[in-house]
Amino acid sequence: MSGKPYHHGNLKREFIEKGLKYIDRYGVESLSMRKLAESIGVSSAAPYAHFANKDAFLSAIREYITDSLSDALRSELEACQDPTKVMLMLGRRYVLFFYENPLYFQFLFTRKDIDFISYEPFLLFRPVAEEFLKGLHGKQLSGESLRCKTTAMWALVHGLAQFALIGGVLDKNNLEQEINSILCAVEV
Amino acid sequence: MSGKPYHHGNLKREFIEKGLKYIDRYGVESLSMRKLAESIGVSSAAPYAHFANKDAFLSAIREYITDSLSDALRSELEACQDPTKVMLMLGRRYVLFFYENPLYFQFLFTRKDIDFISYEPFLLFRPVAEEFLKGLHGKQLSGESLRCKTTAMWALVHGLAQFALIGGVLDKNNLEQEINSILCAVEV
DNA sequence: ACGCAATCTTATCACTGTCAAGATTGAAAA
DNA sequence: TTTTCAATCTTGACAGTGATAAGATTGCGT
Numbered sequence: 001m002s003g004k005p006y007h008h009g010n011l012k013r014e015f016i017e018k019g020l021k022y023i024d025r026y027g028v029e030s031l032s033m034r035k036l037a038e039s040i041g042v043s044s045a046a047p048y049a050h051f052a053n054k055d056a057f058l059s060a061i062r063e064y065i066t067d068s069l070s071d072a073l074r075s076e077l078e079a080c081q082d083p084t085k086v087m088l089m090l091g092r093r094y095v096l097f098f099y100e101n102p103l104y105f106q107f108l109f110t111r112k113d114i115d116f117i118s119y120e121p122f123l124l125f126r127p128v129a130e131e132f133l134k135g136l137h138g139k140q141l142s143g144e145s146l147r148c149k150t151t152a153m154w155a156l157v158h159g160l161a162q163f164a165l166i167g168g169v170l171d172k173n174n175l176e177q178e179i180n181s182i183l184c185a186v187e188v
Numbered sequence: 189m190s191g192k193p194y195h196h197g198n199l200k201r202e203f204i205e206k207g208l209k210y211i212d213r214y215g216v217e218s219l220s221m222r223k224l225a226e227s228i229g230v231s232s233a234a235p236y237a238h239f240a241n242k243d244a245f246l247s248a249i250r251e252y253i254t255d256s257l258s259d260a261l262r263s264e265l266e267a268c269q270d271p272t273k274v275m276l277m278l279g280r281r282y283v284l285f286f287y288e289n290p291l292y293f294q295f296l297f298t299r300k301d302i303d304f305i306s307y308e309p310f311l312l313f314r315p316v317a318e319e320f321l322k323g324l325h326g327k328q329l330s331g332e333s334l335r336c337k338t339t340a341m342w343a344l345v346h347g348l349a350q351f352a353l354i355g356g357v358l359d360k361n362n363l364e365q366e367i368n369s370i371l372c373a374v375e376v
Numbered sequence: 377a378c379g380c381a382a383t384c385t386t387a388t389c390a391c392t393g394t395c396a397a398g399a400t401t402g403a404a405a406a
Numbered sequence: 407t408t409t410t411c412a413a414t415c416t417t418g419a420c421a422g423t424g425a426t427a428a429g430a431t432t433g434c435g436t
Binding site for chain 1: 215300337340342369373374
């Protein structure tokens with residue numbers, strides 16, 4: 001008879017989406033399960049039917065973000081077929097993703113147990129980088145040297161992403177051009 | 189008459205040092221003012237005579253860590269006079285610092301208000317990098333290009349520091365050699 | 377129609393950061 | 407020396423947190 005039904009229906013998804021929005025606006029530190037539950041209009045214990053604990057909930061959000069990033073990179077990959085340019089485009093997209101959602105970066109990499117091996121954006125990155133490097137240096141590029149150069153490119157792009165969301169290092173008025181210039185400034 | 193005096197004497201310093209140790213072992217997430225106060229043997233409100241709030245306390249620890257890192261870089265700077273090698277040594281020291289204290293990295297860069305402009309390690313880094321780059325490319329290096337290359341070197345070193353403390357990317361059995369190889373893999 | 381498993385609520389627990397009020401102290405000022 | 411005052415610390419409280427147990431409500435398959 002009352003307005004709300006006893007069962008919400010899509011509580012899990014709504015929790016993830018609202019949590020994502022909250023982090024985007026205020027950061028993780030001040031996010032609480034209770035506030036989130038109240039803002040959805042559900043009791044404070046309700047989320048624990050869907051997430052084992054707060055950490056599991058945050059992991060779900062992280063997965064959501066990582067998937068979004070991976071999707072963005074994949075679409076970039078499909079859009080650009082030029083193998084000499086796709087490297088740059090991927091790096092630029094990676095940096096811009098975190099620039100557009102500054103709080104996501106801190107949120108994603110604020111854990112003791114980060115696992116870069118199964119970090120999908122880099123799994124997408126690696127073959128492209130290797131292809132790119134082979135095209136650049138020919139086949140005399142040894143396995144060891146190839147690995148080092150690939151890692152260096154990862155580190156450069158990832159480090160640049162951190163700078164992009166922090167004031168003062170990059171010129172924000174001309175960000176895309178800036179990123180291009182920096183990524184092109186090194187020769188691997 | 190009892191064992192402990194009413195006044196601790198050096199509570200502020202002991203709080204910072206114990207907090208540092210705790211973060212090094214368990215991470216920031218589980219650090220609480222109360223537990224820390226109890227482990228020191230002081231009441232839960234005692235720290236608030238020295239720190240405005242928990243955030244101010246954490247900032248003090250961050251400053252402590254950044255100072256330690258800066259000191260390490262400075263001593264590296266003094267030890268190595270060869271301008272062609274000091275670049276590499278600085279980068280290596282930076283990465284190794286965070287490798288030796290893995291939880292410091294997450295702790296330092298987990299804030300909304302990071303300010304890389306006044307981040308002393310990079311203030312030390314910049315002139316060395318510029319000197320290095322000028323020696324490499326001569327004086328035809330434009331101001332814009334110099335800035336981009338310097339930023340690229342920052343990003344590479346900083347990004348590599350993040351990888352170093354995470355399993356799977358770098359070969360930990362041969363870390364120093366690994367870092368050398370990667371830093372040398374790019375030409376700026 | 378029945379019953380079960382998923383979902384949600386209520387009540388409660390231990391714990392957290394923080395503050396106000398007051399106790400204790402060292403050191404400067406008289 | 408005595409007085410006084412600011413710094414320091416304790417006690418006791420408050421609201422807010424994550425989490426759990428016990429029970430209410432519901433949709434769905436049989």
